[in-house]
Amino acid sequence: MAYFAGTVVMALLAVVQSSLLNRFPFLNGTANLILLATVSWALTGRVTEAMLWAFFGGLFLDLLSGAPFAVSSMALVAAVYLASLTEGRFWEAHPMAPLGVMAVASLVFFALTMAALWISGHPMDPALAMTQVVLPSTFLNVLLALPSSQLAGRLREAAFPPPVRMG
């Protein structure tokens, strides 16, 4: 059920990203709702779901983009996998951990996307891309990392409460 519901949410987030969020860029960057949602969900420990959502979320993103199909999907799955590596680390519980994870995930996502676009023949000026898109977008993603990971944590507790042992 969670797999299906999450996939539908990813489709809605992709539409919101295209119709609403991209109207308000910071320089030329915008926050990536699907990256925020999937990485935040991975940080709650539900990595398999997060990875499946990242896969489908990336496909939805690419459907609404001129980028080569499935490129965002690969980049998002890689970003979620990286986020999952924090599990079990001593700093996992640190309240600021989502910021660092989101920054790394965001940079990895953009690096892979840029590489794919470059390979597919899209003109790419790395310096301009870095200052106009990657850094502003990463900044916005990091800015929204805390509220989004808090929201994901609450959703996880509500939807999947930890088992309580009786007696």
Next chain:
Amino acid sequence: MSRSSSRALLALTFILIAGGLLVLNLGGYLQAAEGMALRPLGALQGWLSQRVTAVQTLLTSPTDLATLRAENLRLEAEVARLERELIAVREQAAEAEVLAGLLGYARTRPESRYVAARVIGQDISPFIRSVWIDRGSDGGLQQGMPVVTERGLVGRVAEVYSTIARIQLITDPQSSVNVRLQTSRADGALQAQLNGELWVNAIDQSASVTPGELVLTSGLGGAFPSDIPVGQILTVRKRDYELFQQAVVQPSADLENLLVVLVITNFQPLAPPGAP
């Protein structure tokens, strides 16, 4: 198998599937499936885009907002209905204004046939500058058709599905337009930077280019009809040791706030999108 290695395997599986989809898409095998998936997404995109535009219009009109607030105070009981009505009327008025402009433009060029389309979304990738419109192959659109507003060139149709289409804007780094400067009659190639800045490259060194000069499509290469306004020269960069001059162009059309565009449907482009 440990948890971390099973996750790595899962990630690898997804990436391989995505890679497979990428290859299938490059081969053109996913066109029909993409069209099917885009039909509901496009409808949802159009619905949401209209609401966002309406609210944006309302919020950016301080005088009318004040009037609306005063009315709200007097008619508290009817506030919700009045707000809805006002939003709808304002949106229609804004749209009528845009359409009147487009109609005026169409009348000045009776040789072209147009299809008007509403802009329903922007490209998700910040590296690509394109917009989605609510007309597709059902409305007679084909890949490569030029897209304009009453002010000038917007871009051209890059992808077409049954009910929606993607327009590659002239500010996309992959776009290239052959242009002619109106006064100096010099030819050049209009190309965009990643930040949306437009440059006319390859202008002959002997041409006397001045800021304010109008830039028009030249029609060379067959990708666009000739004499569509593209923009105005802002600054010129001329160095004696370089072969060509360059100029920065301010686009005529407001490409950041497109609401309705016209697709020229009776022009058969010779070059595919991406080629000059």
